[in-house]
Amino acid sequence: xxxxxxxxxxxxxxxxxxxxxxxxxxxxxxxxxxxxxxxxxxxxxxxxxxxxxxxxxxxxxxxxxxxxxxxxxxxxxxxxxxxxxxxxxxxxxxxxxxxxxxxxxxxxxxxxxxxxxxxxxxxxxxxxxxxxxxxxxxxxxxxxxxxxxxxxxxxxxxxxxxxxxxxxxxxxxxxxxxxxxxxxxxxxxxxxxxxxxxxxxxxxxxxxxxxxxxxxxxxxxxxxxxxxxxxxxxxxxxxxxxxxxxxxxxxxxxxxxxxxxxxxxxxxxxxxxxxx
Numbered sequence: 001x002x003x004x005x006x007x008x009x010x011x012x013x014x015x016x017x018x019x020x021x022x023x024x025x026x027x028x029x030x031x032x033x034x035x036x037x038x039x040x041x042x043x044x045x046x047x048x049x050x051x052x053x054x055x056x057x058x059x060x061x062x063x064x065x066x067x068x069x070x071x072x073x074x075x076x077x078x079x080x081x082x083x084x085x086x087x088x089x090x091x092x093x094x095x096x097x098x099x100x101x102x103x104x105x106x107x108x109x110x111x112x113x114x115x116x117x118x119x120x121x122x123x124x125x126x127x128x129x130x131x132x133x134x135x136x137x138x139x140x141x142x143x144x145x146x147x148x149x150x151x152x153x154x155x156x157x158x159x160x161x162x163x164x165x166x167x168x169x170x171x172x173x174x175x176x177x178x179x180x181x182x183x184x185x186x187x188x189x190x191x192x193x194x195x196x197x198x199x200x201x202x203x204x205x206x207x208x209x210x211x212x213x214x215x216x217x218x219x220x221x222x223x224x225x226x227x228x229x230x231x232x233x234x235x236x237x238x239x240x241x242x243x244x245x246x247x248x249x250x251x252x253x254x255x256x257x258x259x260x261x262x263x264x265x266x267x268x269x270x271x272x273x274x275x276x
Contacts (some may be wrong), residue, residue, distance in 0.1 A: 002056030003027055011042060017069040018042040020071065028059060037269045041070045045273050048079070052079065054110040055084030060090045065101035074271045079107065083115030083152070090119040097130035097198065101266070105134035106256065106271065109245050112154040114139050114147050122158040124170040131260055135252050139245045140170065149188060160196055163234050173245035187225070190247045193238040193252050193257050200233040209236050212262040216254055221247035
């Protein structure tokens with residue numbers, strides 16, 4: 001029997017405090033709201049009790065951040081797409097930011113197990129003055145467990161309509177994509193991180209952000225290939241690939257801290273769940 005799960009998160013201001021209202025249907029839950037940085041930023045962790053997805057399972061997560069609110073969302077573990085022989089397993093995420101809202105979408109990685117048929121779909125919409133700091137990390141197979149991604153299919157679609165689109169169809173047997181220097185170059189973990197704004201970033205701000213990020217990426221962790229660019233005047237994008245997920249995730253966490261500080265003037269208060 002397939003699991004169908006829906007989670008709706010609604011961040012709003014209550015005075016100077018960001019508060020979360022949420023509804024769920026099926027096996028998706030939100031842990032209690034935490035305020036390690038004070039009332040302005042609400043930290044939350046999304047929990048999926050089954051621990052993974054198989055054929056026909058669907059996770060549908062919708063996040064709304066109302067005007068002036070600031071939410072930070074992470075997960076306690078990876079999203080696991082297990083092997084299946086029938087319908088694909090699907091995760092859909094939609095993030096909607098209203099004017100002046102901020103959201104940090106920072107889940108741990110998605111793991112594509114050998115034999116999976118997976119769809120990972122992600123979309124964000126940004127009103128004027130809204131800003132989003134987000135990443136998406138995918139690991140193909142489990143090299144440390146001797147389970148390489150030698151068969152299976154992973155479909156990815158990430159977009160901010162009118163600004164940015166990134167999508168991929170990854171077949172485990174497509175070695176031209178997986179092993180070619182023009183593809184993943186034999187690496188099996190990939191990540192995309194972005195800072196996106198509903199209002200165009202000034203040239204001075206783009207140069208400041210890009211320079212700050214490139215400074216910390218001058219000496220990336222061993223094995224990580226990474227670069228940063230501004231594909232348009234609303235965004236900064238970092239793309240990385242590595243043989244293992246841990247150094248890649250560590251690299252993106254460092255970049256997250258730099259963007260949080262240089263872009264928003266916030267401290268680097270990592271979600272507590274990252275240290276568990």
